[in-house]
Amino acid sequence: MSPPPKIRPLFRRLVLLVAAAALLWGGWRAALRFVPFPGGRLAAVPSSVLLTDREGAPIRLRLAPGGIDARPGYVPARTDWIAQAIVAAEDKRFWSHGGLDFLSLLRAAGQNASSLRRISGASTLSTQVVRLAVPRPRTLRTKLLEAFQAFQLERRMDKAAILRQYLDRAPFGGNIVGAEAAAWRYFGKTARDLSLAEAALLAGLPQSPSRLRPDRHPAAAARRRSYVLSRMEACGMITPAERAAADAAPVALTPAAYPFRAPHFCDAVGVPVRPRADDCRVRTTLDPVIQAWAEDALARRCAALGVAGGAVVVLDAPTGAVRAMVGSPDYASPRAGQVNGALSARAAGSTLKPFAYALALDQGRLAPADLLPDAPVHYRDLVPLNFTRDFRGTVPARDALVLSLNLPAIEVERRAGQPAFHALLRRLGLSTIGPEPARYGLGLVLGNAEVRLLDLANAYACLARGGRFLPPRTVEDAPAPDPAAAPSLLTPEAAWIVSDILSGDERAFDATGHAADVPLPRFAWKTGTSAGLRDAWTVAWNPDFVIGVWIGDPSGAPSASLVGRLAATPVAWDLIRRLYPRNRPAPWYPRPAGVVSRTVCADTGCVATPACPRTHPDWAIAQVTRREMCPSRHAAPSAPPPASPTANPVRIVTPPDGATYRLLPGVLPAVSQKLPLVAAADTLPPGTPLHWFLDGRPLGSSRPGEPFFWPMARGRHTLSCAAPGHLHPPTATFTVE
Numbered sequence: 001m002s003p004p005p006k007i008r009p010l011f012r013r014l015v016l017l018v019a020a021a022a023l024l025w026g027g028w029r030a031a032l033r034f035v036p037f038p039g040g041r042l043a044a045v046p047s048s049v050l051l052t053d054r055e056g057a058p059i060r061l062r063l064a065p066g067g068i069d070a071r072p073g074y075v076p077a078r079t080d081w082i083a084q085a086i087v088a089a090e091d092k093r094f095w096s097h098g099g100l101d102f103l104s105l106l107r108a109a110g111q112n113a114s115s116l117r118r119i120s121g122a123s124t125l126s127t128q129v130v131r132l133a134v135p136r137p138r139t140l141r142t143k144l145l146e147a148f149q150a151f152q153l154e155r156r157m158d159k160a161a162i163l164r165q166y167l168d169r170a171p172f173g174g175n176i177v178g179a180e181a182a183a184w185r186y187f188g189k190t191a192r193d194l195s196l197a198e199a200a201l202l203a204g205l206p207q208s209p210s211r212l213r214p215d216r217h218p219a220a221a222a223r224r225r226s227y228v229l230s231r232m233e234a235c236g237m238i239t240p241a242e243r244a245a246a247d248a249a250p251v252a253l254t255p256a257a258y259p260f261r262a263p264h265f266c267d268a269v270g271v272p273v274r275p276r277a278d279d280c281r282v283r284t285t286l287d288p289v290i291q292a293w294a295e296d297a298l299a300r301r302c303a304a305l306g307v308a309g310g311a312v313v314v315l316d317a318p319t320g321a322v323r324a325m326v327g328s329p330d331y332a333s334p335r336a337g338q339v340n341g342a343l344s345a346r347a348a349g350s351t352l353k354p355f356a357y358a359l360a361l362d363q364g365r366l367a368p369a370d371l372l373p374d375a376p377v378h379y380r381d382l383v384p385l386n387f388t389r390d391f392r393g394t395v396p397a398r399d400a401l402v403l404s405l406n407l408p409a410i411e412v413e414r415r416a417g418q419p420a421f422h423a424l425l426r427r428l429g430l431s432t433i434g435p436e437p438a439r440y441g442l443g444l445v446l447g448n449a450e451v452r453l454l455d456l457a458n459a460y461a462c463l464a465r466g467g468r469f470l471p472p473r474t475v476e477d478a479p480a481p482d483p484a485a486a487p488s489l490l491t492p493e494a495a496w497i498v499s500d501i502l503s504g505d506e507r508a509f510d511a512t513g514h515a516a517d518v519p520l521p522r523f524a525w526k527t528g529t530s531a532g533l534r535d536a537w538t539v540a541w542n543p544d545f546v547i548g549v550w551i552g553d554p555s556g557a558p559s560a561s562l563v564g565r566l567a568a569t570p571v572a573w574d575l576i577r578r579l580y581p582r583n584r585p586a587p588w589y590p591r592p593a594g595v596v597s598r599t600v601c602a603d604t605g606c607v608a609t610p611a612c613p614r615t616h617p618d619w620a621i622a623q624v625t626r627r628e629m630c631p632s633r634h635a636a637p638s639a640p641p642p643a644s645p646t647a648n649p650v651r652i653v654t655p656p657d658g659a660t661y662r663l664l665p666g667v668l669p670a671v672s673q674k675l676p677l678v679a680a681a682d683t684l685p686p687g688t689p690l691h692w693f694l695d696g697r698p699l700g701s702s703r704p705g706e707p708f709f710w711p712m713a714r715g716r717h718t719l720s721c722a723a724p725g726h727l728h729p730p731t732a733t734f735t736v737e
Contacts, residue, residue, distance in 0.1 A: 037152045041133045045168050045278050046070040046177055049271050050259075053286045054476045058259035060266035063175070070177035071184065072168040073279035074191045076160070081196050082179050083163060084238075085203035086170075088231040091125040095159055099126045099150035125166045126150035132169040167191070168278070170206040173213035180280075186214060188256035196238065197246040200228040218251045225251075262291050264311075264327030264340040268454075268474070275477045283476045285321035290314050290579070294324040297574040302329040302551065305561045310551040311341030312571060313457045317464040317546050319480055321473045325454070328554075336554035342454050345432040346535045346550060348447035349528025349564065350387075350404045351456055352425065353412075354463065354498050356445045357401050359424055360416040361494040367625050368398040368501060369618035371605040372408035375674050375709040384410055384446065387529065393676040393707055396605060398501050404527065406446055413445040421445065427489055428459035428469060447528060457539060457548030460526075463499060464541040466492035466589075493594040493621045499524040499541070500619070503588075521586030523576055527564030534558050536567035543587045545579060547572045596622045601630040631662040631737075650690060650723045650730055654678040654707075657732040663712055676707035679721045679730075693720045693729075712736045 047070050049062040064070050076083040078095075087094045093101050101124050123131075127150040134149075136142045153162060172182035182202050183191040194202065204224030205212050214221035226247050233243045265286055272282050294312040302310045314324035327340030360366035374392040377384065384406045391407070400408035413421050422437035422444060433440070433449045440449055454472060462469045467490030470481050503524035521542070528537035535552040549568040553559065561567055580586045600607055602614035606628045620627075654676055655661070663673055679690050681704040692699040692708055695717055702708040714736050722729035 037149060037156065038130075038134045039156065042129070042153075042165065043277060045072045045165070047072050047274070047277075047280045048181070049274060049282055050280045051266055051269060052281055052283050053262075053288045053291075054283060055288060056281075056283060057288060059261040059284070059286065060263075061258050062271050064177075067175050068177050069175050069181045069185065070168070071180040071280045072178060073276075073281055074164070074167060074178075074180040076163055076167055076179075076191070078160070080192055080194075081199035082167070082183075082191050082194050082202060085196075085199045085228050085232060086163070086167065086179075087125070088235045088237060089203045089228045090128070090166075090206070091123075092231065092235050094125050094163070097124065099152075099154040100124060100147055124150060126153050126162055129153060129162055129165045129169065132166070164278075171209040172202060172205045173209040173215075176209075184256050186253050186255055188254045195246075195249075196229075196242060197225070197249040200232065200246060201225045201251065204228045214251050215253055215255075222251050261288075262286055262325065263331045263338075264342060265291070265322065265325040265474075267327075267340060268325060268343060272475050272478075285316070285323060285474055285476045286325075287314075287323040290575075291324040291326070293575055293578045294326045297571045298326050298549075299329045301567070301571045301574075305551065305559075305567055307551055307553060307559060307561065307567070308333070308335050309339070309341050309554040310549070310568075310571075311344075311453050312575070313342050313454050313546075313548040314575065315457050315461050315472065315546040315548075317461050317541060317544055318483060319473060320458060320461055320470040321476070322454075323545070339554050341550055341552075341554065342548075343452050344554070345450035345452055346552060347530035348449055348451045348456070349530040349535060349537055350406075350409075350447055351451070351526060351528035351537050351539060352447055352449070353401060353404060353409045353445055354502065354526055355424055355428065355459070355490075356409060356413045356416055356421050357397065357501075358463065358467075358490050358494040358498045359421055360412050361497055361621060362491050362624070363416055363420075364621070364624040364626050365415040366397055366412060367600075367605070367618055367620050368396065368497060369600045369605045369616070370397045371395065372397055372400050372405075372411050373674060374400065374405055374407050377407060377410075384443075391707075391709075393674070393709060401498075401501050409445045410442050413442055418442055418444065424489065425449075425459070427487075428462055429455050429471065430459055431455065447530060453537075453548050453550045456537075457546050460539045460541050460548070461546045462489055463495045463524075464543065464546050465495075466490075466592075467495045491594070491621070492592045493624075496589055496592050496595055497619050497621075499589060502526055520573075521576055521580040522588045523586075525569070525572065527569060529562065529564045532558045533560060533562045536562040536564045538564055538568035538572045540572045540576060543589060547575050594622050594624075595619055598627075604630050606630040649683045650679050650681045650704075650721050652677075652679050652719065652721055652730050652732045655719065655732055655734045657734070659732075659734045660737065661712060661734065662737040663714060673712050674709040675712050675736075677702070677710055677719065677721075678705065678707050680704055681723060684723055688723060691722050691724075693722070694718070 046064050046068055048064045048068065050058055050071055051060040052058050091101065127146045130146045130149045130153060167179040169178065171177055176182050176185050179191040179202060183189055183194055186202065187194065187198050201214055201221055204221065204227065211217060212221050212224050229243045229247050232238045233240060269284060274280065274282055294314060298310050298312050310329050312324060312326040313322065315321065316323055325342050327342045328337050330337050357366065371394040374395045376391060386406050387404065395405060395408060397408065419437045422440065425433050430451050432451055432455065458472045465483055467488050468483055468486040469489045470483060470486050503522055523540045523542050525538060525540035534556050535550060538549045540547045549571045551567045552562055597617050598607060598620050599615050600618045601612040602616055607630060608615040609630050612630050661675065677692055681688060681690065684704060688704065689701045690704060691701045699710060700708055716733065716735045718731055718733050720729045720731045
C-alpha cells in the first residue's frame with residue numbers, strides 16, 4: 001500500500017536525507033581508513049640509545065641526532081602521577097573522546113569569538129601527537145588535517161598507546177624530549193617513580209618548555225605546577241589535601257648526570273641497533289662486578305710496574321659474551337688513556353703457539369710425548385732463538401708448549417703446514433693477520449704478526465668450548481647463537497689435550513710463584529712476550545671464562561718489566577681468585593671419548609715396546625694420532641777403561657760406546673734429528689775447549705758438560721774428543737740405522 005499523496009514528498013526527502021547521511025558516514029569511514037596516514041612517522045619515535053649493563057643499570061647515553069636526549073620505552077599506567085597530570089593539564093576528557101573534544105572546541109570557539117582574538121585552544125593529546133610526529137606550518141588547513149588524522153590515530157591505536165606516544169614526544173625544555181628523559185634530567189629517577197609534585201611540575205612544561213624550565217625559571221614553573229595541581233583536583237584525581245601538600249613542596253631538582261661507565265667497552269659497542277624501535281635501552285653483555293674487578297686489577301698492576309698501558313678482556317666462554325673490557329688503566333689519562341688497548345693491534349709473542357699444537361694434534365702429526373728438536377737451526381730469513389737463549393737438544397712436545405720453546409714450535413708449525421696454520425688463525429677471527437701466509441713465514445708461530453686482545457681472547461674461547469668458534473657478543477638481548485651449530489675449527493680432543501697440557505697444579509704454581517694456602521681453581525693459561533720486550537700477554541681459560549690481559553706502553557716503548565708471566569699473569573690470577581672464591585667450585589672439562597691413553601718410550605716418544613727401559617703414559621687421539629713403534633735397540637753403555645797417568649782427562653758421556661740409534665723418516669726431517677755429543681773433563685779448567693772428530697774429520701768444539709749437536713747420518717761411526725795438549729783422545733763407536 002503506497003503512502004497518501006501529501007506524505008510522498010516528505011517521505012522522499014526523508015529517504016534522501018537518510019541516504020545522504022549514509023553516504024556521508026560511509027565516505028567518512030572510508031576516508032578514515034583509506035586516506036594516507038603518517039604511520040611511519042609515528043613509528044619513528046625520536047630516541048637516544050641508552051646502553052645498560054646486563055643487569056639494566058645505565059652505563060652510557062648516546063644522544064639522538066641533533067643532540068636530543070630522548071628516552072622512549074616508558075609504558076605509563078593510567079594511575080601513574082605523570083599520566084594523570086598530563087591528562088588533567090592537556091586533555092581532561094582524553095579517555096572518553098574519539099580524537100576531538102567537541103565540548104572544549106565549542107568552549108574555545110565561544111571564548112575566542114567573544115574576545116575577538118585567540119585566547120583558548122581545543123587541541124587534544126591525539127592532535128598533539130600528530131603535530132609532534134609531523135610538524136607543519138600553523139595554518140587553518142593544518143589544524144583541519146591534524147583533526148582528521150587524530151580521528152585516524154584513534155582508530156589505529158588504543159588510548160594507552162596514544163598517551164605513550166605523547167609522553168615520548170613532548171618537549172620538556174632544552175634538548176630534553178619525552179617524560180622519561182625529563183624525569184632523569186630533572187629528578188634523577190624514572191618517570192614511573194615521580195612524586196605528585198614532581199609529576200605536576202613536568203606536566204606543566206610542554207605548554208612552554210623554554211619559559212617554564214624549572215632549572216632556569218623556578219618561579220614560573222612553580223606557578224604552572226599550581227595550575228596543573230588544581231586541574232587534577234578538579235578532575236577528581238587528587239584530594240584537596242594532596243593538592244595543598246604538593247603545591248607547598250619546594251621546586252627541588254636533583255638532576256642525574258649522564259652515565260659514563262666502562263668507557264672503552266661503550267666506545268667499542270658504538271650505537272647498536274635497538275631491539276625495539278620504541279625503546280631506547282640496549283642491554284649489553286657487560287657484567288658490572290667483573291668489570292669493576294678488571295679495572296681495579298689492571299690499574300693496580302700497571303701502577304706497580306710503572307707502565308702506562310694495559311687492557312683486560314673477560315669473555316663468557318660458552319657464548320662469547322664480553323663480560324668485561326678495560327682498554328687502559330686510566331681512561332682520563334692524557335697519555336693515551338682513551339686508546340683502547342683491547343682493540344689495538346700488538347705483536348702476538350708466543351700466544352699463537354697453542355693453535356699450532358692443536359692443529360698438528362688434529363692432523364695426527366703430533367702427540368704430547370713426541371720428542372721435538374730444540375737445537376740451533378738457520379732458515380733463509382729466520383734464525384730463531386728461545387727466550388732464555390739456551391737449547392735442550394730434544395724435548396717432549398708437552399714440555400715444549402709449557403716452556404714456550406721457540407724451536408720446537410717452529411717444528412710443530414712445519415709439521416702442520418704454515419699455510420694451514422695461517423688459515424686457521426684467520427678463521428679464528430684474528431683479522432689483523434694479513435691474508436698472505438708468505439708474508440710471515442715460519443715466524444708466524446713465534447708471534448711476528450699483530451693481534452688484538454679481544455680477537456685473541458675470542459680465539460682462545462674456541463679452545464675453551466671444545467673447538468667451536470663464535471664471534472664475540474656485546475648485546476645481551478640480541479639473538480644468542482647456538483654453540484652446537486657453530487663451525488668446528490678444532491676437534492674437542494685437540495682442544496682438550498692443549499687445555500690439559502697448559503693447566504694443573506704445576507702451572508698454577510708457575511703462575512703464582514708460591515704454593516697457595518688454599519686450592520686454586522684449575523685454569524689453562526698461556527703467556528706471550530713480544531720481541532724487544534714491548535708487549536706482555538696472558539690468556540687464561542676454563543669452561544666458564546676466558547681472561548685476556550695485555551700490558552705495554554701504547555707508544556710501543558720497550559721495558560724490562562714487560563714479560564708475560566711476570567707482568568700480565570698476576571692480573572689474570574687476581575681475577576680468577578675473585579671469580580672463584582673459596583665457596584665456589586671451578587668446573588673443568590671431562591676427557592672426550594676420543595682421547596685415549598697409551599704407553600710411550602721416554603727416550604724416543606714412540607709407542608713403547610718390551611725392550612724400552614723407561615716408559616710413561618701419554619694421550620693420543622683415537623684413529624688420528626700416528627702409532628710408530630719404538631725403533632731403537634737400547635744397550636747399556638760399556639764401562640770406561642781404568643784411568644792411567646798417561647790417559648786423556650776427557651771422557652765421552654754421550655753417545656755411549658756401542659749404542660745404536662735409528663733415524664725416523666716421516667716423523668722428523670733428517671736435519672732436525674740431532675744427536676747431542678757430551679764429554680766430561682773433571683780435571684781440566686772450566687771452559688776448556690774440547691774438539692770433536694767423527695770418522696777422522698773435525699766436527700767442531702764445545703765445553704765440558706755442554707752438548708754439541710750433530711745431525712745424524714746412517715752408518716757405523718767412530719767419535720773422538722780431544723783436549724788441547726793431551727794425546728790419546730777417548731773414542732766411542734756407535735751405529736745410526
